[in-house]
Amino acid sequence: MTVALDTVSAALFADLLGDGFALRGPGGQDLAVTLASCRESPHSTMAGSPRTAFSLVFHCPAAAAGPFRGGHCVLTHPAFGEIGPLYVERILPTGVPPGSAAYQAVFN
Template identity: 35%
Template sequence: MLQQVQHHHFQTLLGKTGTLRLPDGSDLPIHIDSLEETPRARMPNSERMPFSVELTSLKPTAFVDGLCALELPELGQVKDIFVSRVPVMGRDPGVGYFCIAFN
């Protein structure tokens, strides 16, 4: 199912809140912050345009990275999405900042 995920599945979620299902089964409320296509990362013979999604947790979390699930329009719940924590870099240290890369 991960191969079916495209940029447009996140487009309608941009600026909205959702729920990230963490590897331990708990739910983490998140905000979908940004969406960026990365055409230079495109692999030869690949149909999908690579893109990345940035998320912010809406509450403090110790989660660092792992395979998560997220509800996406048209696809329903998509499992095994690898989510990575990114540095705070001057932002609110009380929440978590995350990135998902789709190649």
């Protein structure tokens, strides 16, 4: 099953904090990540938008991430199948365990 990007909302991820996901990167490599946060951003939501803007932060051990910096990825979870492609960027690993690589996806 594939979920359309225009139907994705923070509610889809609210009960999945701490769950494992897979990110398939631009080169086809798979990276096992854990959902660290899901934050809605009402003040960043465009007027008339059908959903509230939100962001997701994922993390994994930095050693496992290797040179993976992000890009257009497909996100996979057993609860919903695939979402994407969506743009994911490596960010500073704030609020995740030491020695982690962190990645963020933003939905407007």
